[in-house]
Amino acid sequence: MAQTVAVPSGAKSGPVFGRGELARRRREVVVAYLLLAPAVLLVFGVLAYPLGWLVGVSLTNSSVLDTDTKFVWLGNYAAFLRDAEFWRGSANTLGYLAITAILKMAVGVGIALLIARPFPGRPLVFVATFLPWAYPGGLGAVGWYWFLIPPLHSSYSVFMGDLHLFFDSRLGPGTWGFISLIAFNVWRGGSFVGIFLLAALNGIPEDLFDYATTEVKSAWRKFWMVTVPLLRPFLALATFLSLIGAAVDLGNVYYISGFRNVYPIVWTQAFHLALFGGQWGRAAALSLILMPMLILILFVCYRVFEPLEEDVA
Amino acid sequence: MRTTRRFLRLVQGVLLVLLAAYSIFPIYMVTVESLKTVDEDVFGSPFYVRHPSLEWYQNLFEEHEWMTHARIVTRTVPFLVWTRNTAIVFTAALAVILLSSLMAGYALGRLRPPAWRGWRRVLLATFLIPQTILFLPLYKVVFHLHLDDNLLALVLTYPMLAIPFCAWLFSVYFQKLSPDIEESAFIEGASRFTAFLRIVLPMSWPVVIAAGLFALGVISSDFMFAGVFLPNQWHQTIAAGMATMDVSLEDLSVVSGISLGGLPVLLIAALFAGSYVRGLTAAMIEGA
Numbered sequence: 094m095a096q097t098v099a100v101p102s103g104a105k106s107g108p109v110f111g112r113g114e115l116a117r118r119r120r121e122v123v124v125a126y127l128l129l130a131p132a133v134l135l136v137f138g139v140l141a142y143p144l145g146w147l148v149g150v151s152l153t154n155s156s157v158l159d160t161d162t163k164f165v166w167l168g169n170y171a172a173f174l175r176d177a178e179f180w181r182g183s184a185n186t187l188g189y190l191a192i193t194a195i196l197k198m199a200v201g202v203g204i205a206l207l208i209a210r211p212f213p214g215r216p217l218v219f220v221a222t223f224l225p226w227a228y229p230g231g232l233g234a235v236g237w238y239w240f241l242i243p244p245l246h247s248s249y250s251v252f253m254g255d256l257h258l259f260f261d262s263r264l265g266p267g268t269w270g271f272i273s274l275i276a277f278n279v280w281r282g283g284s285f286v287g288i289f290l291l292a293a294l295n296g297i298p299e300d301l302f303d304y305a306t307t308e309v310k311s312a313w314r315k316f317w318m319v320t321v322p323l324l325r326p327f328l329a330l331a332t333f334l335s336l337i338g339a340a341v342d343l344g345n346v347y348y349i350s351g352f353r354n355v356y357p358i359v360w361t362q363a364f365h366l367a368l369f370g371g372q373w374g375r376a377a378a379l380s381l382i383l384m385p386m387l388i389l390i391l392f393v394c395y396r397v398f399e400p401l402e403e404d405v406a
Numbered sequence: 407m408r409t410t411r412r413f414l415r416l417v418q419g420v421l422l423v424l425l426a427a428y429s430i431f432p433i434y435m436v437t438v439e440s441l442k443t444v445d446e447d448v449f450g451s452p453f454y455v456r457h458p459s460l461e462w463y464q465n466l467f468e469e470h471e472w473m474t475h476a477r478i479v480t481r482t483v484p485f486l487v488w489t490r491n492t493a494i495v496f497t498a499a500l501a502v503i504l505l506s507s508l509m510a511g512y513a514l515g516r517l518r519p520p521a522w523r524g525w526r527r528v529l530l531a532t533f534l535i536p537q538t539i540l541f542l543p544l545y546k547v548v549f550h551l552h553l554d555d556n557l558l559a560l561v562l563t564y565p566m567l568a569i570p571f572c573a574w575l576f577s578v579y580f581q582k583l584s585p586d587i588e589e590s591a592f593i594e595g596a597s598r599f600t601a602f603l604r605i606v607l608p609m610s611w612p613v614v615i616a617a618g619l620f621a622l623g624v625i626s627s628d629f630m631f632a633g634v635f636l637p638n639q640w641h642q643t644i645a646a647g648m649a650t651m652d653v654s655l656e657d658l659s660v661v662s663g664i665s666l667g668g669l670p671v672l673l674i675a676a677l678f679a680g681s682y683v684r685g686l687t688a689a690m691i692e693g694a
Contacts, residue, residue, distance in 0.1 A: 124598075125517035129525065132510035132573050135502070135565040136532050143543035144535070207421055214422075220676050221426040227619070227675035228433060230627025232664040235648060236436040239661060247439070249452035284429065285623075292683045296691030327690065333534075334571060338627075340536050345629045348649060360536055367542065380536065387534050395527065401690050402523070405582045 151378035157371030169378035179359075183383060186359045189275070193339045194332050196279045201286025201331065202324070208287075209294045219291075225284035230338075234277060234345045241273035271356065278342045282335040286328075293327035329397035336390070359383055433668065440662035447658065465659035466666065483647060484640060485663060492643040492667075495557050496625060499564040503621045504614065507569050511576020512602065515583075526577055533570040541634050548635055559635040560643070567628065568621035575620070579613045579689035580606075615678050616685025626671065 151169055155162045173179040204222050208215060225233070242257070243250045257269040305319035321328075340360060347361050359379060367376035441458040442450060450456060466485030510529070514522045544563060545554070553559040583606070591601035607614075632646035639647065644667045651660050 121517050122519045125513040125519035125522075128509040128513035128517070129519070131506040132529065132569050133525075135506055135562075136529060136569050139544075139547070139563060139566045140532060140535070142547050143540050146543035146546070147540065204425060207418070207425060212418070212422070216680075218422050218426050220679050221429045223675055223679040223682075224433060224672065225429050226623060227671055227679075228668055229645070229671055230623070232626075232645070232648065232667050233432065234629070235660060235664050236432050239439065240432060240435050247447055247452070248450050280428075280432065288679075288683060289686065292686035293690065295683060296687040330690075337533055337536075341627055344537065345627065348629050348633065380540075383536075387536070391531055391534055402526070402578055402581075405584075 147377045147381060150373050151381055153374045155372075155374040155377075157373075162374075165374070169375050170382060172375075173379060173382060179379075179382075182357055182359045182362050185357050186383065187386070189271075189343070189356075189358055190336060190339055193275055193278045193282065194336060196275070197282040197286050197335055198328060198332060200279060200283030201290055202320075202328070204283065204287030205290035205294055205324075206320070209291060222284055223288055225280050226282070226288065228281075230281060230342065230345060233281060234342065237273065237277040237280070238346065241276065242270070267357065274343065274346055274356065277346065278339050281342065282338050285335050285338065286331040289331040289334075290324055290327055293324055297323055326398040326400045329394045330401060333391070333394040333398070433665075433672075436661055436668075437665045440658060440665045442658065462658040462662040463666065466663055483651070483659065483663070485644075485647075485666070487640055488642055488644045488647045489667075491557055491641065492645070495560045495564070495643055496622065498557075498561045499625055500618060500621055502561065503565045503568045503572055504618055506565065507572035507576055507617060508614070510569070510573040512580050513577075514573070515577035515580030516585075522577075526574060530570050530574045532566070537567075537630065541630050544631070545634055553635075555636060555638050555641050557636075557641065557643075560632060563631055563635070564625045564628070568624045571624075572617040572621055575617050575686075575689045576613065579610065582689075582692070583610075610688075612681045612685035613689050614685070615681040616683075616689065619674075619678055619682045622671075622674070 152164060152166055153162050154165050154168070208219055208222065241253065243253050260268040260272060301323060302319060306315060309315045309318050343356065343358060343360065347356065347364065359382070363376045363380035366372050366379060370376070435452070438453065438455050439447070440462055441455045441460070443457065443459050443461065446456060465482045467482070513519065514526050548554050548559045548563070553562065587605060587609075588598070588601045591605050596604070626645070629645050629649045632643050633649035636642045636646045639650070642650070644663070648660060648663055
């Protein structure tokens, strides 16, 4: 192994250190912790109080209507679990995350495969596909909002209004808002996933694809048996990263529409409960209640993109 | 055989054109919309503008508090102030993010203190905490530090959004980067710091750009923190200002503000897109 001097291999395996080596390693560990400190402080230091507050409040019946705040332990959570409205909300949340994740993956893989090989004008198309994600999400949300749910006065308002009514009357009120939210998130996130996968395709040696191609004949089978497995860790990482984008876009659209577009999704419900209902205890519980699910997703994603965290062979 | 290949190339070409159109379409729509006069907004076509005018853009540069377009009177906004504030916040936040992530990434990927893999995962995991109502207790923190209505509030809170992934990216990059590169500098008598500054950093700039552009993407899609922490119009960033204008009712100056605010980003994206991809590849696969 070439990595004896500069990369002490940590606690895991132990090349036996001499006395001087040991002192050096100890100094190195101290330096490492010092270097790590600012990032850890900026993340956990800033998050500690808000998260602790949320957890604490979620265990009480804190509400602006009732000054007599009492500890109710897991009462808020238990009440939600018995609430049919909550189950619909969490089903919608899961559906929203799943639909956008799948669509973003599909769009992303499509984009990456389309622009991976050279063709005339490639730089231009490449920059164009980069823009949906690079364009500030907050500003893009306003653009999409104006396009899909236009103000009264614009020339396409009637057409969009008809479309709006068409969907809402057939599939229930709020459908169009939901569709526009998904469209916005997929537009943005699909570009992110696509560029991410393009970076992956650029790094995977061509031989791997060529070798596999000799084994698999049909293009369809090649895609599922060669391309997808090779891209899987990158796909998992990109999906993990764009998952939170879905929540951010949801919040942004809700915020800029003056809190009018209420989506039956757990997080907007929590928001609504807090800001308009003043029921802090229940709102905090509602915003935290999906954490177990998110942690589960986290572990699955970690398992799949583990190869990216390995040392080079 | 030859015809099928030609057919496939045609399909690819059509798909590429569609892809480019799909990517640019909403940005194009916003631009077209922002250039319309009141008349054309109501009676024109949504897809093109016949008589482009910059009148809505004038609303962004406060000469008078109110402006008249046709017979509609609209409010103006201090867009230049917002732009300056945004530039300050983004530059400061980016510097904090990149510096702390670079340090953390080097520590985790190269120096590898005990449980470095665990640290990296825990840091990355914070990325998943939904920020929906987190802003409220955060506002309490900001308020207690007397940072409300102060740009520093954003400089303090934005890093939390981007550091998890940036530190991860740097750490997997340094983990894969061959140690021989620094070793040769150590033999010459250089300290670890000098070796990092003179040799490692100059060859790592695509990764720095990848992390920086990612961070920029994350902080520029924030509306919530900016809107909540900065109530005063004269201390706002573009995102905060746009959020206070009720977009569904407000005039076209919102739209022109968007397309103006988006311009520098388009420029940055076009300049750095290539390096962004190279940086991601280097960090996730090659290590050089």
